[in-house]
Amino acid sequence: MKNKSTVTIKDVAKRAGVAASTVSRVINNKSLISEETREKIMEAMRELNYFPNSLARNFANGNACAIALAIDANDNTTFSNVFFNKSVFGIETVAQNNGYNILITNGKEEKGGVSSIEKLILERKIDGLILPSVMAKRKLIKKLFELDFPFVILGEPENFKLESSWVDINNIQGGELAVNHLIQKGYKRIAFLSSNPKAIFSQNRLAGYKQALTFAGFDVNEKYIASCEETLPAGYNLLKEVFKTSSLPDAVICSDNITAFGVLRAASEMGISVPRELGVLSFDNYPIAEYTNPPLTVVDVDTYSLGEQAASILIRKIEREKEVNQQTLISTRIISRESTNLKGELL
Amino acid sequence: MKNKSTVTIKDVAKRAGVAASTVSRVINNKSLISEETREKIMEAMRELNYFPNSLARNFANGNACAIALAIDANDNTTFSNVFFNKSVFGIETVAQNNGYNILITNGKEEKGGVSSIEKLILERKIDGLILPSVMAKRKLIKKLFELDFPFVILGEPENFKLESSWVDINNIQGGELAVNHLIQKGYKRIAFLSSNPKAIFSQNRLAGYKQALTFAGFDVNEKYIASCEETLPAGYNLLKEVFKTSSLPDAVICSDNITAFGVLRAASEMGISVPRELGVLSFDNYPIAEYTNPPLTVVDVDTYSLGEQAASILIRKIEREKEVNQQTLISTRIISRESTNLKGELL
DNA sequence: TTAAGTTATGCAAACGGTTGCATAAAATAC
DNA sequence: GTATTTTATGCAACCGTTTGCATAACTTAA
Structure with missing residues (x-):
């Protein structure tokens, strides 16, 4: 120019x-x-x-008026998709309304052993950080505490859960909703499948599942709970595994979309009719879930709000000196489609 | 802090x-x-x-060392998904290697009738802009020219195609590859479906389709080309429409993923076996394409490179005074899966 | 040995805002 | 009418780097 x-x-x-x-x-x-x-x-x-001239203003004021959003370059399934996209818009909106720019960075190490995030902080390019939980490693968080730098974690973290602020969707509540929906639709023997059992979100969804079953007076049958740690054959193999049990389930809750697709495929190959013989319900409302055969009932997560929350908590942290940490959970809701329509009701 | x-x-x-x-x-x-x-x-x-202190440095040097990446908040299908995600990583990598930060913005109007993009420019917060083609409206581009501000368009634009720099995947070549793949697999009557016929990418893919057919000595049968302008029932209805013709196609190329999912679903309902009776091939390698039933053969687009190219062209524009415009096309490739495996070969 | 050229470093102004302090002007109190 | 408070504005220093110009120290050429 x-x-x-x-x-x-x-x-x-x-x-x-x-x-x-x-x-x-x-x-x-x-x-x-x-x-x-x-x-x-x-x-x-x-x-x-x-x-x-904002260059001069920022300099004179000593703040960058910018927050960083870290994105994990390695993880292009879980996070980069639905979860990520919409929350970015939420973050962006809130940031802009408060005069902050948002800057993205992968957390890679740069020359000199300093991560790109740390560099942004030390060079004073950002005033705060939004960090996906997958990137919230011990070492980084400790560093952030040490620098007394404001940050918010997107998704429940494994480390420093109580000492830091984070926002997540309410996976436990989601698990409960899923079970209640299936029960209400008339299913009786509900299984739970997950391709990523170690992930906290899976664990929480499972916990909600168990809670709701118990509350509704159903037994929790461990044979109905299956998981594998690879993403690829998920769902497909899981379903077959679960179907080895003597008393077959009549519905499955999938902790993630990929699993759900595998399940639909396996069901189709095994000649099991969905939703008549098997109800299928999945977490995460991928756009594509509307176009599967049959269309998937999903637990919808409002990731836009998630982003909004993350950004506004962060900005509060930045602007008010010291603020107590807070953990925020966003409620989920069911979007009912054909895959759980046991009784053939009009939708 | x-x-x-x-x-x-x-x-x-x-x-x-x-x-x-x-x-x-x-x-x-x-x-x-x-x-x-x-x-x-x-x-x-x-x-x-x-x-x-980069605030001071930027101020003294008079440049922000940042480029903006505009994202379209309205469009959460086409762009925000695969296309977008990976290219962001490409952009980010190149930007970082050259000492630029990347900053995201939606192009919304702010109070005072100035778009957020324009504001970033006038306030000197950015040195360059990467603009998705869907956002490359006349008015904005004119403004950019007027300000003599460096920008690169991501995707072939409708306006100022020759006067601006842009990068895109080679959709014509992709269309050709798709046809050649199907012919090579043994299909003879190839249809082309699209849910978004006005989009330039669709037109180019169609052009490649026609070219390759002609080159291979096949006739272009207009009855085999169908499109609708709504996203929702795409594929599903399109397939049924095409199947009204007297001579049925034995393969379809889908210009986008949603269409492909609709096609698979319609085929399943109509009792048409894929790939035996109908080959299905789609553009855009969504992760989910691997898990459909049967898994989809796709034209894979290397959006990571796309991002890299966009960023490096932009940075060249920023750093060298005046640079000629350039248009860059990234080649595509076929990922062959079961949905086009007519002869039951081992994959 | 001195002049001319080269190399390495310091000095101080500039970049475009912000802000504490001083003060003039206006309003209120007595 | 003067003293006091309030309101509105100006002055100048400062934020941390960069950079043109000046110069000291050292080489090289004669």
Whole structure:
């Protein structure tokens, strides 16, 4: 951009016949300014098409007016998809409304053993950080505490769960909703499948499942709970495994979408009719879930709100000096589709 | 962060017994510095754990060292998914290697009728812009030209195609590959379905389809080309429509994933066996394509490279004064899966 | 040995805002 | 009418780097 026309605050001041500091105060709504002067200055700014140079402002103020959103370059399934996308919009909206820019970074180590995140902090390029839980490793969190740097974790973390602020969807409640929905639809023997049993979200979904079953007076049958640690054959193999039990389940809850797709496929190959012989319900409302055969009933998670929450908690942390940590859970809801429509009701 | 320990370049200078300007020159590898002095300074920086304050640097240099990536908040299907995710990583990597941060923004209007993008530019928060083609509206592009602001469009744009730099995947070549693959697999009557016929990518894919058919000595049968402008029932209805023709196709190319899912579903309902009676091939390698029933053969697009290209062209534009525009196309490749395996070969 | 050229470093102004302090002007109190 | 408070504005220092210019120290050429 050669167009460094660079109309500065001084030009505006001269034009309006006031001091630069007065212009600054108008821009920032600081202290009292007479209506007359304010009008003159606004006029001058308009005439000169003045925009404050944020490089100078940030420098003078000593804050970057920016927050970083870390993204995990290794993980392009779980996080990068639905979960991530919409929460970015939530984060972005809140950030923008509060005058913050959002800056993305992978957490990779750079030359010199400093991670890109740490570098951003030390170079003062950001005022706060939103960190997906998969990236919330011990070492990094400790560093953040040490620097007393504001951050919020997106998703329940494994480490420092109580000492840090985080937001997540309410996976336990989601598990309960799933069970209740299936029971209400008339299913009686409900299985739970997961391709990622160690993940906290899976564990919580499972916990909700067990709780709701118990509460509804059903037994928790361990044979109905299956998981494998590879993503690829998930669902497909899991379903076959569960179907080895003597008393077959009549519905399955899948902790993630990939599992659900595997299940649908296995069911189709095994000649099991969905939803008549098997109800299928999955977490995470991928757009594609609407187009499967049959369309999937899902636990929908409002990741937009998740992002909004994360950003607003972070900004509060940045702006008020010290703030207590908080953990926020966003409720889920069921989107009922054909895959759990046991009785053939009109949807 | 209360820890405003703020060790500045002056502290380093004092410690090393030199002037601040000398330290600055070491940091920036400017002009000649004696090995001895350099060593002393490096030592001092290490001892004091000094990191240059980038707010001050950016201010002094007059550039933000940042590029914006615009994301379209309205479009959460086409762009936000696969296409977007991986290209972000490509952009991020190149940006980081060149010392640029990447900043995301939706292009929404803010108060005062200035779009968030324009605001970033006028406030000097960014040095360049990567703009998805869906957001490359006339008005904005004109503004960018007017400001002489460096930008690169992600995806072939409708407007100012020749006057601007853009990168895209080679959709024509992709269409050709798709046809050739199907022919090679033994299919003879190939249809083309699209849920978004007006989109340039669809048109190009269709053009490649026609070209390859002609080149291979097949007729282009207009009855085999179908499209609708709604996303929802795409594929499903399209397939049924195409199947109304007297001579049925034995393979379909879907210009997008949603269409492909609809096709698979319709085929299953209509009792048409895939791939025996109908080959199905889709563009865009969504992770889910591996788990459909049967797994989908896809035209894979290397969006990571796309991002890399976009970023490096942009950075060249920023750093070298005036640069000619360039249009870059990234080749695609086929990932062959069961859905086009007519002869039951081992995959 | 001195002049001319080279190399390494320091000095100080500049970048464009913000803000504490000082003060003039206006309003209120007595 | 003067003293006091309030309100509105200006002055100038400062934020931490960068960089043009000046110069000291050292080489090389004669």
